[in-house]
Amino acid sequence: MELERITTHTKPVDRAPSWHVIDADGERLGRLASRVANVLQGKDKADYSRHQLSGDFVIVVNASKIDISGNKRTQKIYYRHTGYVGHLRQRSFDEMLERFPGRVIELAVKGMLPRNRLGRQMFRRLKVYGGAEHPHEAQVNSGLGKPKQAPAAAATRTRRKAAVKIEESVSVAEKVQADAAPAANQEEKA
Numbered sequence: 001m002e003l004e005r006i007t008t009h010t011k012p013v014d015r016a017p018s019w020h021v022i023d024a025d026g027e028r029l030g031r032l033a034s035r036v037a038n039v040l041q042g043k044d045k046a047d048y049s050r051h052q053l054s055g056d057f058v059i060v061v062n063a064s065k066i067d068i069s070g071n072k073r074t075q076k077i078y079y080r081h082t083g084y085v086g087h088l089r090q091r092s093f094d095e096m097l098e099r100f101p102g103r104v105i106e107l108a109v110k111g112m113l114p115r116n117r118l119g120r121q122m123f124r125r126l127k128v129y130g131g132a133e134h135p136h137e138a139q140v141n142s143g144l145g146k147p148k149q150a151p152a153a154a155a156t157r158t159r160r161k162a163a164v165k166i167e168e169s170v171s172v173a174e175k176v177q178a179d180a181a182p183a184a185n186q187e188e189k190a
Helices: 029-041 093-099 101-110 117-123 137-141 154-189
Strands: 019-023 057-061 077-081 088-092 126-128
Touching: 019 029, 019 137, 029 057, 029 101, 029 117, 077 093, 088 093, 093 101, 101 117, 101 126
Parallel strands: 019 057, 057 126
Antiparallel strands: 077 088
């Protein structure tokens, strides 16, 4: 007796990613980053598949107001290397938050995503802004309004076009008559 495999996966074309706006004001860095990473990976959805891009877009606002526990403001160090020998640069959490507030959250989330092509695609769906405004208002509000009405039937469209053409031809005929009338009046006077 052989068991039939019944596992199904939602196709990527059938997925419609939504946009989530998260306010980082007063949030703890690690807790916020893990929440964002779960949404980016799609682990909050019922049809999660780890081998597919199933997550949503995430916008994090007020990144400059993120909070961190303990003495990490001065003790946590971010390292980067310029590529030259001996050029290892370092910044504390406070310096990083002051100069690049979005990068603090980006680095925390990036560390929680898979380290492969799929993880890089997920990371591209993260948008972080230091202030309260973001330029993605249209994407966030898409689908919240009234659904668009179905276009009118083809016959109705052709009737409308025909009506417009008739009105145009009538107005052209009126213009010709109006132009001819002054010319006829001038001929009578002459």
